[in-house]
Amino acid sequence: MREWIPVSTSPRGRLALAAVEAFGTRPFAEVTVAELAAAAQVTTGALYHHFGSKLGLYAFARQDVERRLLDRMEGAIAASESASGSRSTPAAASDRSAAVTSAMLVGLDFAVREGFLHILGDPPAGTDHDRLAEMLSQSIGPAAPLLGRVLAAAWRAALAAIADGAEPEDARAAIAALRLHIPNGA
Known part of the structure; x- marks a missing residue:
């Protein structure tokens, strides 16, 4: 059972949804932290705060x-x-x-x-x-x-x-x- 289910309106949830979409359609290396943050309407700092790194967000997604x-x-x-x-x-x-x-x-x-x-x-x-x-x-x-x-x-x-x-x-x-x-x- 998951410990947490993303809520699309929270910054963490928006980042998770943006990651699923971006990493689903393009290879890991082609997706940037800035683009993930922009798609989720958060700062890059929020990505690092919630997931530690692009790899951490990728692993979660x-x-x-x-x-x-x-x-x-x-x-x-x-x-x-x-x-x-x-x-x-x-x-x-x-x-x-x-x-x-x-x-x-x-x-x-x-x-x-x-x-x-x-x-x-x-x-x-x-x-x-x-x-x-x-x-x-x-x-x-x-x-x-x-x-x-x-x-x-x-x-x-x-x-x-x-x-x-x-x-x-x-x-x-x-x-x-x-x-x-x-x-x-x-």
């Missing part, structure tokens, strides 16, 4: 956006697992593969619809903690520990391609074409 993404993806996996039955059936690995692919497509659609191509398409800035890769790894199981990182990179590459002008349907087709081989013991 990314955590919020990423939580919304992961909620949707985890929901897609849970729905797929409910529809396919128990994870202990002989087809469990195939079902899990389909569930992970479905979740990646749900996440892609969410990121495109909300305009979060860069904030979610870029690897996390300022940290090695990759919540998307961790969630995908947990969904796959322990038999394929690096697969979550590989899938997260492929998913982000699809978002980057869209940000560079590719059609979202082409990116969806690329994700759907991935064939995961998850060992039965996973």
Whole structure:
């Protein structure tokens, strides 16, 4: 549960909303502190007061956006697992593969619809903690520990391609074409 939910009329809330919009549509390095402050109608000092730095504001905005993404993806996996039955059936690995692919497509659609191509398409800035890769790894199981990182990179590459002008349907087709081989013991 979040400790704080931004209120759009507060300076902190306006900064958070401005950050989600700016970092969603442009890479971290292209967004300036002055532009974030101007969009939120605050001084740059307010940004530093509330978030410590541009990276601190980015981390706050990314955590919020990423939580919304992961909620949707985890929901897609849970729905797929409910529809396919128990994870202990002989087809469990195939079902899990389909569930992970479905979740990646749900996440892609969410990121495109909300305009979060860069904030979610870029690897996390300022940290090695990759919540998307961790969630995908947990969904796959322990038999394929690096697969979550590989899938997260492929998913982000699809978002980057869209940000560079590719059609979202082409990116969806690329994700759907991935064939995961998850060992039965996973």
